[in-house]
Amino acid sequence: MAVGNGHNGMKGLQLFIADLRGSVQSEDREKRIQSEMVNIRKQFEASESLSGYQRKKYVAKLAYVFIATNTTKLSDVVFGLDQCCELLGSNVYSEKFIAYMTLELLYHHANINDSIGRRATQQVKKDLASTDDDVVCLALNFLGVVGKSHEELTHELIHEVFQVLRSPTSAQILKKKSALAFLALLRNDSSILTQDVRRKHLWIQRIISLLDDSSNYRLMISVLPLIEFIAREVDSQACVKLIPQLSTILQNCIFAENRPADEFHRNQISSGIPDPWIVTKIVSILNFLICSPSSTSGEVTFSNIDQATLGKLRVCVTKVIEIGTRPAVDVIMRTIQNTILFSLINFASKLDPSVDAIASSVNALCSLLSSNETNTRYLTLDCLTKLCSINGKGARDEVRAYHIEQLFQILATERDSSIVRKLVDLLYTLTDVGNVQMIVNELLKYMTGSRQPDHHIRSDIAVKVAILTEKYAHDTNWYVVVTLKLLSLANASFNNDDIWQRLCQIVVNNESLHQLTCRHLVEYLYQPNMSEPLVKAAAFLLGEFAESVASEVSCGDLFNLFTNKYFGVSNLCRAMILTTMMKLYKRDSLIGSALIKFYQLELNSLDVQLQTRSYEYLKIIQLEKIHGVNLSDVLFLPMVPFSAKKNPLLNRLGPSDQSVSELTSFSSSDNTISTVPTPPLSRSHRKPPASNRYEEQTLSANWEEAFRRTLKHKQGVLYTCSFIKVLYRLNTVSSHPELLEVTLTYVNTSDWPITSLLTELVAKKTEDDPPYVLKVISVPASTVAMGERTTHKFEILTRHAYPLNQCPIVNVSFRSNGHFSSLGLKIASSITSTIVSTHTDGRPGVTLPQFVQRWRALGDALGKDGEFHGSAIFAQSNTYNHVKSCVGKLGFEIVEQSMAESTIFAAGIVRTKVDGSSGCLMKIECRDSQVDIICKTTHGGYLSELVAGCVLEALR
Numbered sequence: 042m043a044v045g046n047g048h049n050g051m052k053g054l055q056l057f058i059a060d061l062r063g064s065v066q067s068e069d070r071e072k073r074i075q076s077e078m079v080n081i082r083k084q085f086e087a088s089e090s091l092s093g094y095q096r097k098k099y100v101a102k103l104a105y106v107f108i109a110t111n112t113t114k115l116s117d118v119v120f121g122l123d124q125c126c127e128l129l130g131s132n133v134y135s136e137k138f139i140a141y142m143t144l145e146l147l148y149h150h151a152n153i154n155d156s157i158g159r160r161a162t163q164q165v166k167k168d169l170a171s172t173d174d175d176v177v178c179l180a181l182n183f184l185g186v187v188g189k190s191h192e193e194l195t196h197e198l199i200h201e202v203f204q205v206l207r208s209p210t211s212a213q214i215l216k217k218k219s220a221l222a223f224l225a226l227l228r229n230d231s232s233i234l235t236q237d238v239r240r241k242h243l244w245i246q247r248i249i250s251l252l253d254d255s256s257n258y259r260l261m262i263s264v265l266p267l268i269e270f271i272a273r274e275v276d277s278q279a280c281v282k283l284i285p286q287l288s289t290i291l292q293n294c295i296f297a298e299n300r301p302a303d304e305f306h307r308n309q310i311s312s313g314i315p316d317p318w319i320v321t322k323i324v325s326i327l328n329f330l331i332c333s334p335s336s337t338s339g340e341v342t343f344s345n346i347d348q349a350t351l352g353k354l355r356v357c358v359t360k361v362i363e364i365g366t367r368p369a370v371d372v373i374m375r376t377i378q379n380t381i382l383f384s385l386i387n388f389a390s391k392l393d394p395s396v397d398a399i400a401s402s403v404n405a406l407c408s409l410l411s412s413n414e415t416n417t418r419y420l421t422l423d424c425l426t427k428l429c430s431i432n433g434k435g436a437r438d439e440v441r442a443y444h445i446e447q448l449f450q451i452l453a454t455e456r457d458s459s460i461v462r463k464l465v466d467l468l469y470t471l472t473d474v475g476n477v478q479m480i481v482n483e484l485l486k487y488m489t490g491s492r493q494p495d496h497h498i499r500s501d502i503a504v505k506v507a508i509l510t511e512k513y514a515h516d517t518n519w520y521v522v523v524t525l526k527l528l529s530l531a532n533a534s535f536n537n538d539d540i541w542q543r544l545c546q547i548v549v550n551n552e553s554l555h556q557l558t559c560r561h562l563v564e565y566l567y568q569p570n571m572s573e574p575l576v577k578a579a580a581f582l583l584g585e586f587a588e589s590v591a592s593e594v595s596c597g598d599l600f601n602l603f604t605n606k607y608f609g610v611s612n613l614c615r616a617m618i619l620t621t622m623m624k625l626y627k628r629d630s631l632i633g634s635a636l637i638k639f640y641q642l643e644l645n646s647l648d649v650q651l652q653t654r655s656y657e658y659l660k661i662i663q664l665e666k667i668h669g670v671n672l673s674d675v676l677f678l679p680m681v682p683f684s685a686k687k688n689p690l691l692n693r694l695g696p697s698d699q700s701v702s703e704l705t706s707f708s709s710s711d712n713t714i715s716t717v718p719t720p721p722l723s724r725s726h727r728k729p730p731a732s733n734r735y736e737e738q739t740l741s742a743n744w745e746e747a748f749r750r751t752l753k754h755k756q757g758v759l760y761t762c763s764f765i766k767v768l769y770r771l772n773t774v775s776s777h778p779e780l781l782e783v784t785l786t787y788v789n790t791s792d793w794p795i796t797s798l799l800t801e802l803v804a805k806k807t808e809d810d811p812p813y814v815l816k817v818i819s820v821p822a823s824t825v826a827m828g829e830r831t832t833h834k835f836e837i838l839t840r841h842a843y844p845l846n847q848c849p850i851v852n853v854s855f856r857s858n859g860h861f862s863s864l865g866l867k868i869a870s871s872i873t874s875t876i877v878s879t880h881t882d883g884r885p886g887v888t889l890p891q892f893v894q895r896w897r898a899l900g901d902a903l904g905k906d907g908e909f910h911g912s913a914i915f916a917q918s919n920t921y922n923h924v925k926s927c928v929g930k931l932g933f934e935i936v937e938q939s940m941a942e943s944t945i946f947a948a949g950i951v952r953t954k955v956d957g958s959s960g961c962l963m964k965i966e967c968r969d970s971q972v973d974i975i976c977k978t979t980h981g982g983y984l985s986e987l988v989a990g991c992v993l994e995a996l997r
Contacts, residue, residue: 051098054105061109074106078117085124093128097136100125104143115150122147122157129164134175137168141183148187162197169201174212177205181218188225195226199233202226207247209859216251217263223248224267231274238737245271245279246854246863252286253797253823253856258316261290265322272329278734281330282801282852284346285820288353291323295357295364295381314364317380324384327354331391347817351392358389358398362405372414379409379417383424390431402428403439410447415457422463429470437471445471449483453490458498465498469505477513481506481523488530503527507540511547521558528575529565541578546683548582556589558582563594566602573610577617579603584621585680587628596629604639612648619643619654626662627673637662735805738850740865748848751869752995753930760866764791764857767866771874778875778952779840783868785833785851787821793858795825800833805847812843813870837870840954842987845871845994872984873991876932877950877958887948889938895948896962899977908977909985913993914970921945921967927995928965943967951988956980961988972996 057077064070081099084091091099103118128140144161147153168180184202188194205211206219227233234241248271251264272280295315331346365382369375386402394402406428409421429436440448448464448471455461465484472480484502506527514520524544548554562579565571583590583599603618610618619640626636640662643655661672747759751769760767768786789795802815818834825831837849848871853864878886887895899907921943928947929935936946945965952958959980966973974992976985 051094051101053098054101057102058105061105074110074114077102078106082120085121088124088127091124093131093133093136096124096128097139100128100143101139104139104146107146115147118147119153119156122153126157126160126164129161134179137176137179141179145183145186149190154191158191158193162194165194166198166201169198169205174215177215178218181205181215181222184222185218185225188222189229192230195230195233199223199226203244203247206251213257213260217260220248220251220260220263220267224270227267227270227275231270234271234275239739241276242279242737242739242863245276247861249280249283249799250797250854250856250861252283252290258319262318262322265319265326269322269326269329272326277330278801278803280326282799284327284330285350286797286799286823287323287327288350288357289823291320291327292353292357294319294323295360314374314377315361315381317377320361320381321384324388328388328391347819349819354392355389355394355398358385358392358394359401361385362401366405366408375414375417379420382406382409383420386424387427390428390436396435399428399435400439403436403444407440407444407447410451415460418451418455419457419460419463422460422467426463426467426470429467437473440467441471441473441476445476445479452483452487461498462501465502465505469509472509472513474513474515477509478519481509485523485526485530499530503530503540507543511543517554518557521554521561525558525561525565525575525578528578529572538574538577541574544578545581549585549680550682555582555586559586559590560593563590563599563602566599566606571606573614576606576610577614580614580617580621584624587625591628596625597632597635600625600632600635612651615648615651616654619651619658623658623661623673624677627677633662735803735847735850738803738852738865740850740867744866748867748869749995749997752871752873752991753927759785760864761790762862764789764860764862765795765853765855765864766790767853767864769868773874775877778877779838779954781837781839781870781874782818783835783837783870785821786830787825787833787853788830789825789827789857791857792827794827796823796856798823798825798831798853798855801852802835803850803852805843805849810840812839812841812847813849814838814840815849837868837874838954839870839872839875839952841956842872842951842953842984844987845869845990871991872951872953872987873931873995875952876961877952878932878934886934887936889936889940889946892936892946892948892962895960896964896977899960899962899979903977903979903981907979907981907985908975909989910973910975911986911989911993912971912973913996915972915997924965924967924972924996928963928992931992931995933961933963951978951984959984961985963988963992965992 057073060073061070064073081102084095084099088096100121103121106114107118125140125143128136129144131137131140144153148161165180165183168176171177171180181202184194184198188198202219202223205215206223211219234244248264248267251260252268254260268280268283297315361381362385365378367378369378382405386406389398389402403425406421406425409417412418412421425440429440448468452461452464452468455464468480468484484506488499488502507524510520510523514523524540528541528544544558548558559582562575562583565575566579580603587596587599600622603621607615607618622632622636622639626632637659640655640659643651644659646652646655661676665672741760744760750757751759751771755772756770757768758766759769766788768788770784770786772782772784774780785800787795787798798821800821802817804811804813804815806812814837816836816838818836819832821831821833848867848869851864851866851868853866855862925935925945928945933947933949936948938946943966945963945967947963947965949961950958951961959978961979961984962977964975972993974989976989976992978984978988
């Protein structure tokens with residue numbers, strides 16, 4: 042293109058750049074810049090005589106000054122903005138290029154936008170409408186760079202960008218650039234789509250249809266980030282129908298080496314390795330669409346995924362594991378392999394894979410732990426942790442059985458702190474009752490090793506060890522020994538107040554631990570060096586339970602031990618020891634004289650808290666001696682059990698995928714820890730409420746006629762147009778009448794292939810006890826050749842009775858000959874779809890006397906509450922035979938009788954999953970164009986009203 046030639050011809054610019062680069066002194070550089078700026082000002086003042094080449098050269102010099110001075114010359118170059126706008130309107134590509142490039146550098150400054158924002162916006166809008174693809178590309182590049190930071194650009198130009206994106210005549214390069222520009226504008230203000238529901242649905246469908254061009258690799262790379270943003274920030278449900286198509290694209294990409302003749306697949310594969318950009322981006326989108334919970338419970342559901350799609354995804358994981366374990370020819374190939382492997386395995390852990398698939402994933406990851414690259418080892422440990430947390434016992438058992446020693450070896454030799462953190466997280470996840478002692482011992486060995494880890498890692502390990510010993514310990518003595526040993530390792534000053542406080546809480550709540558813990562604390566007190574957290578624990582617990590070790594050590598000896606530790610600890614710990622001494626005095630008054638001298642010594646302490654506490658305790662002793670009152674017994678009552686059940690150490694871990702139990706007490710009978718499971722944390726989901734989405738749906742013209750047809754007939758034509766015909770078939774199983782299987786067949790009736798065929802099921806309600814549940818069995822093919830057909834199967838499980846206006850909606854979108862079409866059809870899965878005849882297994886039907894008897898019985902039992910009266914006037918006369926035929930097609934049993942002319946007696950049983958079976962009786966009177974109906978059910982009037990409503994709707 043002529044850009045390079047134009048730039049090479051600007052000799053003045055090249056000389057100016059050479060002068061600046063050749064300037065040794067900053068003063069010389071500044072003089073050269075200032076002299077050039079003066080010259081440019083003079084030239085711009087006489088701008089009428091400037092040629093396009095000269096204007097381009099001077100604007101380029103200003104841009105270089107701005108760059109070379111690290112953007113400090115902004116105020117000095119703004120005088121050239123008018124000339125930049127003149128270049129922007131030029132018809133010469135190189136001049137327009139320089140103008141756009143300069144504005145991209147300056148436009149994010151507010152004063153620049155205020156000065157020329159309107160002029161620049163109008164010119165960009167004009168360029169977007171140009172017939173020159175090069176000019177349109179420049180405008181799109183500009184919006185892609187600056188559009189994300191200026192809201193006015195979004196509102197002014199997003200329609201023009203979308204027109205370039207959707208136009209069937211746009212070149213592929215324009216579609217690619219417009220997709221990225223549209224994404225930049227949308228990131229700035231996503232409300233541009235959400236403000237208009239109709240526009241949102243239309244635009245999203247047009248954007249989604251771009252994925253249909255599967256032969257264009259680069260277009261797909263540009264469209265996928267836009268689709269991901271829409272799924273995450275705008276409307277996730279509108280993108281759910283893309284799951285099968287994205288899964289197919291992912292499969293084709295991963296297995297591209299098996300299709301060497303396809304140009305698209307050759308573009309996306311190198312040395313047998315799939316393209317990491319497509320793989321990771323598709324996996325990211327699928328991970329959000331599939332694995333985000335669809336309810337407030339936080340559970341992952343697969344109602345929108347058919348088994349064929351799940352099978353494709355699992356096959357992709359298997360293939361990626363095989364690719365990831367291949368020997369790499371160089372570092373780049375190894376990086377690509379690891380990128381694909383980590384993304385797929387992290388995603389596969391949420392697809393409920395088989396035991397063999399989990400084992401293969403674990404083995405593939407553990408083989409990467411021996412890598413010399415730090416990033417690879419880090420990502421491997423992170424992936425293993427997620428795999429073990431999400432997949433649970435299967436993955437953890439695989440690592441425990443075959444790779445635990447490898448993890449211990451890495452812990453002993455690894456010097457990178459970030460990897461050690463990830464490794465500790467993994468070991469924490471792997472811990473259970475059977476291996477808790479082994480893992481805790483390894484972690485303690487690491488903390489006491491010659492290579493002292495930093496205090497942050499020590500703190501994390503200490504907290505995790507404390508939680509693990511509390512959660513899984515079977516031996517109470519082991520729990521106490523490990524916790525006290527952990528507290529004794531505090532010579533590196535890490536924050537472990539929570540640990541000794543938690544120990545005290547557990548000991549207070551468990552009488553069986555009083556003597557055991559106090560004995561170990563006395564042994565530590567006899568040692569010359571004792572950590573401060575251990576002294577705090579000893580001061581608290583021995584002050585409370587000194588009598589438990591009275592036969593082994595006297596209160597006087599304990600007083601002397603604490604006196605020896607007193608001056609080597611902090612003021613806070615000293616205050617605790619002063620209180621402990623008072624508790625010892627309460628138990629043994631013989632230490633009174635020594636205690637008084639100690640308190641009197643502390644009256645001269647530099648710390649006011651220690652002075653105050655010593656003075657108050659001396660006054661207590663004095664009052665007891667003078668007045669003979671036992672103030673100590675009142676002021677130092679035994680500690681009551683702690684009522685809080687939550688382990689405060691868990692707050693130090695932050696959110697975790699692994700459920701962590703909390704210790705409440707030790708069982709005195711079997712020396713085990715009783716635990717209470719904590720429910721997993723729920724994850725937020727951005728999808729809008731289902732009821733709002735349901736009300737927003739747009740149905741196709743004449744949908745009511747097809748809806749009434751599906752009420753009466755089990756198969757037929759649901760919709761037809763010049764492009765497509767939709768056939769339907771409704772099937773029920775006699776043993777489960779509440780389950781309706783719907784098969785839709787899409788027939789291509791046009792003279793062109795149908796592409797980008799996507800379907801979506803929309804329920805009235807999906808949370809909080811929904812009336813029905815949808816389950817996809819299979820999805821249609823995205824491409825249908827001329828004259829061919831494809832099927833779409835799904836199930837509707839009726840849980841409760843619901844009105845006709847809440848029936849599920851099927852959205853269908855497709856392209857044919859460049860024309861984009863969308864359909865909205867409602868499936869009549871009413872309460873009458875579950876009707877079971879009263880005569881089965883060859884038994885005779887209901888006779889008229891039986892009908893009358895049951896009718897009276899329902900009236901006596903429920904009165905008016907069990908019946909509904911309804912009537913309707915129709916434009917055409919409904920003859921007796923027509924109404925009788927319609928009621929029979931709905932599934933009711935017609936009672937044969939000749940007594941009442943123009944009256945139909947019908948009976949049936951309706952069934953729902955939750956409410957069970959309910960008997961139903963109807964009396965229908967036909968009078969010309971008017972139909973009167975009385976319906977009685979065993980479940981009350983609401984059900985009667987719904988059944989009668991279905992009958993009247995079917996008669997229309």
